[in-house]
Amino acid sequence: MIIAQVIVDVPAKQVNQTFDYLVPDKFHDILEIGMRVIVPFGPRKVMGFVINITNDSKFKRLRKIIDVLDLTPVLTDEMIELGKWVAEHTLSYYITAYQAMLPQVLKAAYKKEIVRLTEDELIPELEVLFAGRDVINFDEITKANIPYRLVQKAIQAGDIYINYIVQSKATKKYITMVRPILEDYQLMEALEDLPKNAKKQRVIIEHFINQSEPLSQKELIKRYSTSYSTIKQLKQKGLIETYQQEIYRHPYDDKAFTKTYPLPLTEQQKKAIQPIKQIIHKEEHKVVLLHGVTGSGKTEIYLQAIQDVLNNGKEAIVLVPEISLTPQMVKRFKGRFGESVAVFHSALSAGEKYDEWRKIYRGEVKVVVGARSAVFAPFENIGIIIIDEEHEVTYKQEDQPRYHARDVAIERGLYHQCPVILGSATPTLESYARALKGVYQLAVLDKRTNNQAMPEVKIVDMRQELHAGNRTMFSRLLKLKIEEALKRKQQIILLLNRRGFSTFVMCRDCGQVNECPHCDIALTYHKSSHRLKCHYCSYEEPMPIVCPACQSEYIRYFGTGTERVEEALTKLIPEARIIRMDVDTTRRKGAHERLLERFRNYEADILLGTQMIAKGLDFENVTLVGVLTADSMLHLPDFRSSEKTFQLLTQVSGRAGRHELPGEVIIQTYTPEHYSIQLASQYDYVQFFNIEMRLRRQFQYPPYVFISLITVSHPDHLTAINITEEIVQYLSKHLAPQTSVLGPTPSPIMRIKDRYRYQCMIKYKKERHLKEIINMAIRPFEDQMNQDELQIIIDMQPYQFM
Numbered sequence: 012m013i014i015a016q017v018i019v020d021v022p023a024k025q026v027n028q029t030f031d032y033l034v035p036d037k038f039h040d041i042l043e044i045g046m047r048v049i050v051p052f053g054p055r056k057v058m059g060f061v062i063n064i065t066n067d068s069k070f071k072r073l074r075k076i077i078d079v080l081d082l083t084p085v086l087t088d089e090m091i092e093l094g095k096w097v098a099e100h101t102l103s104y105y106i107t108a109y110q111a112m113l114p115q116v117l118k119a120a121y122k123k124e125i126v127r128l129t130e131d132e133l134i135p136e137l138e139v140l141f142a143g144r145d146v147i148n149f150d151e152i153t154k155a156n157i158p159y160r161l162v163q164k165a166i167q168a169g170d171i172y173i174n175y176i177v178q179s180k181a182t183k184k185y186i187t188m189v190r191p192i193l194e195d196y197q198l199m200e201a202l203e204d205l206p207k208n209a210k211k212q213r214v215i216i217e218h219f220i221n222q223s224e225p226l227s228q229k230e231l232i233k234r235y236s237t238s239y240s241t242i243k244q245l246k247q248k249g250l251i252e253t254y255q256q257e258i259y260r261h262p263y264d265d266k267a268f269t270k271t272y273p274l275p276l277t278e279q280q281k282k283a284i285q286p287i288k289q290i291i292h293k294e295e296h297k298v299v300l301l302h303g304v305t306g307s308g309k310t311e312i313y314l315q316a317i318q319d320v321l322n323n324g325k326e327a328i329v330l331v332p333e334i335s336l337t338p339q340m341v342k343r344f345k346g347r348f349g350e351s352v353a354v355f356h357s358a359l360s361a362g363e364k365y366d367e368w369r370k371i372y373r374g375e376v377k378v379v380v381g382a383r384s385a386v387f388a389p390f391e392n393i394g395i396i397i398i399d400e401e402h403e404v405t406y407k408q409e410d411q412p413r414y415h416a417r418d419v420a421i422e423r424g425l426y427h428q429c430p431v432i433l434g435s436a437t438p439t440l441e442s443y444a445r446a447l448k449g450v451y452q453l454a455v456l457d458k459r460t461n462n463q464a465m466p467e468v469k470i471v472d473m474r475q476e477l478h479a480g481n482r483t484m485f486s487r488l489l490k491l492k493i494e495e496a497l498k499r500k501q502q503i504i505l506l507l508n509r510r511g512f513s514t515f516v517m518c519r520d521c522g523q524v525n526e527c528p529h530c531d532i533a534l535t536y537h538k539s540s541h542r543l544k545c546h547y548c549s550y551e552e553p554m555p556i557v558c559p560a561c562q563s564e565y566i567r568y569f570g571t572g573t574e575r576v577e578e579a580l581t582k583l584i585p586e587a588r589i590i591r592m593d594v595d596t597t598r599r600k601g602a603h604e605r606l607l608e609r610f611r612n613y614e615a616d617i618l619l620g621t622q623m624i625a626k627g628l629d630f631e632n633v634t635l636v637g638v639l640t641a642d643s644m645l646h647l648p649d650f651r652s653s654e655k656t657f658q659l660l661t662q663v664s665g666r667a668g669r670h671e672l673p674g675e676v677i678i679q680t681y682t683p684e685h686y687s688i689q690l691a692s693q694y695d696y697v698q699f700f701n702i703e704m705r706l707r708r709q710f711q712y713p714p715y716v717f718i719s720l721i722t723v724s725h726p727d728h729l730t731a732i733n734i735t736e737e738i739v740q741y742l743s744k745h746l747a748p749q750t751s752v753l754g755p756t757p758s759p760i761m762r763i764k765d766r767y768r769y770q771c772m773i774k775y776k777k778e779r780h781l782k783e784i785i786n787m788a789i790r791p792f793e794d795q796m797n798q799d800e801l802q803i804i805i806d807m808q809p810y811q812f813m
């Protein structure tokens with residue numbers, strides 16, 4: 012009797028365990044741990060992962076596995092363990108953890124097909140089946156009763172492979188193609204019949220007379236400066252037709268990457284890379300915190316460390332924040348390691364992601380560069396894991412499973428006995444504290460590679476500007492500096508802090524602010540559509556003409572959205588060419604990159620944007636950086652708000668004067684005396700660390716204590732409060748007396764999408780059984796969560812408190 016232990020795709024507490032299934036004879040030879048199967052579950056059929064295979068079961072009546080989805084495992088042994096670890100550490104379901112580790116394609120509804128890869132003779136059974144075709148439906152194999160074992164062999168031999176086709180449309184890309192319907196001579200006749208003044212139509216017909224190959228509609232319109240309506244007219248005349256063609260995108264292959272070679276390291280770099288090389292050489296696990304100022308050459312250290320790892324025949328994972336995953340960044344890795352680099356980021360389609368994943372899985376690449384989820388890259392022989400900009404909050408997943416990529420990286424580093432490198436100009440307090448304690452090793456780069464001084468930072472007190480009668484959002488100094496830079500034909504980056512981004516509508520007579528009817532948050536005014544939108548639930552309404560409360564006509568928008576800043580800037584300095592970069596202008600795929608490329612090509616003088624412009628960018632011609640509202644983040648209800656402000660200001664300052672030209676930074680603020688602004692302007696990380704640590708100790712925040720956050724939400728206000736209260740009660744009773752259990756407290760945004768939200772915060776130093784106790788605390792509400800609208804979210808390491 013062969014029994015498979017399966018984690019089934021039913022994310023529910025009661026089901027968060029393995030289930031035993033009997034393996035039918037026909038699957039004996041092929042079933043392996045880590046494969047996906049279809050199993051009966053109650054009245055349904057569900058997908059599941061085989062976590063173990065054994066010979067006995069404590070259950071008597073077992074149901075049978077219906078189908079095996081894979082012919083090679085999708086989860087390695089390490090991944091199976093890692094999934095358990097992730098689930099247990101984040102209090103999520105096992106199934107959710109496994110699914111987070113795999114590309115979308117492997118979890119969606121899909122169809123399988125078998126693709127022939129070789130011209131050589133296949134085994135007779137397959138040869139008959141293919142019958143001259145290159146691709147066949149997987150079902151045909153099942154129907155023809157060909158033993159899976161044989162198919163598996165052919166896969167291993169590289170003769171065929173299984174292709175998963177996602178049913179959802181979004182993963183396939185189509186373009187509209189145009190082709191002639193008629194023969195050349197008929198087209199020529201048609202040309203004669205066309206009126207002389209139908210010039211555009213004639214050009215297109217002439218094109219197809221010369222060339223009968225189909226051409227994309229876009230290209231056709233561009234090449235002959237025609238329009239969609241011209242094509243439509245020709246279609247109506249029955250001369251041409253259009254059709255949809257699927258295109259496969261190879262996101263990077265079409266770009267040529269110039270090969271780069273290791274640079275001779277500076278003295279500082281040599282000193283910093285030394286311990287890393289040693290750890291690689293000794294095949295140990297250690298965490299190294301690489302604290303290097305912006306432009307100090309951290310990336311070159313990564314590249315050379317990776318080279319060592321590759322020389323040892325091992326693999327490397329590099330995590331970078333999503334927003335820094337620009338072509339520029341990709342180029343640095345592809346330039347050095349060429350085709351052995353896979354790139355993983357969210358802008359790839361599901362199919363592209365799956366392709367990259369497969370390259371890793373099959374060992375066709377040795378290096379993966381990617382955002383958070385790349386930490387799960389299915390390498391089997393990892394020699395280094397690098398996390399660039401380790402302080403970025405995007406490394407924390409804000410959805411189940413709520414894991415932090417840093418923790419997963421360290422767990423994998425331990426398994427593979429390899430170094431984990433955390434790089435940053437502004438490390439998190441947690442990491443720096445660990446480095447000081449000797450838990451991590453510290454490596455420091457405090458100079459830029461070209462020995463250029465860090466750009467000088469000037470702080471402007473905006474209160475004084477106001478007193479001096481300047482009511483614009485640009486200080487006199489900033490305006491002057493912008494004009495000077497323009498005269499020198501140099502470029503400028505202007506940062507508008509994200510939280511100052513909202514433009515709300517207020518009545519000047521009665522003070523009424525238009526809020527979302529479903530969330531406790533002001534609606535944001537969007538100028539381009541002249542509408543008010545909620546950024547939490549996407550509710551929208553037209554901009555009112557009179558105040559809904561008092562009918563006054565003096566209703567107008569306030570605040571400093573990027574659109575408004577752009578408008579004001581154009582008024583102030585009409586000759587400046589501006590590129591605005593924010594959520595609105597970068598929504599379309601590739602828009603982000605296109606805008607940066609235009610800026611790089613000096614098609615604009617000023618790059619104006621939100622946070623997304625603060626990181627990783629390296630423009631030679633940028634000599635001035637301006638921060639319009641440095642303090643807008645300081646007053647958020649988040650104990651990390653000073654730290655985040657310091658990080659952002661340091662990062663954005665690092666964008667100026669990175670090359671030959673010296674840089675300058677202007678920070679505008681209403682609280683110039685605040686230590687995070689003062690110290691960022693002096694590039695004094697250590698002093699900032701000391702002050703901030705003192706405050707964290709005083710108010711008992713991480714890294715002095717750990718925090719867990721439980722958020723309860725329910726459409727009924729009282730229910731939300733009462734349930735939170737019960738959880739708080741239970742926890743207070745069962746946790747250590749030194750632990751503080753705070754709540755019920757309304758969340759900073761108390762209502763989102765018509766749900767009331769309450770929090771319970773746990774601050775603790777040592778709680779051995781915290782996870783079990785939290786589980787017990789919410790157990791009484793499990794049924795209600797399944798049946799009712801109750802939601803309880805547990806975050807063992809929260810980074811968002813809104």
Ligand SMILES: Nc1ncnc2c1ncn2[C@@H]1O[C@H](COP(=O)(O)OP(=O)(O)OP(=O)(O)O)[C@@H](O)[C@H]1O
Pocket residue numbers: 274275276277280303304305306307308309310311436460461627665
């Ligand atoms: N040893 C070296 N010799 C000469 N130039 C170098 C050396 N190392 C790095 N550089 C160059 O210095 C510049 C800054 O390096 P890099 O981008 O790696 O710094 P970084 O620390 O990653 O910066 P940031 O944190 O701002 O992204 C780059 O143009 C890089 O090519």
Ligand SMILES: [Zn+2]
Pocket residue numbers: 518519520521522523558559560561562563
């Ligand atoms: Zn009013």
Ligand SMILES: [Zn+2]
Pocket residue numbers: 527528529530545546547548549550764
């Ligand atoms: Zn809303």
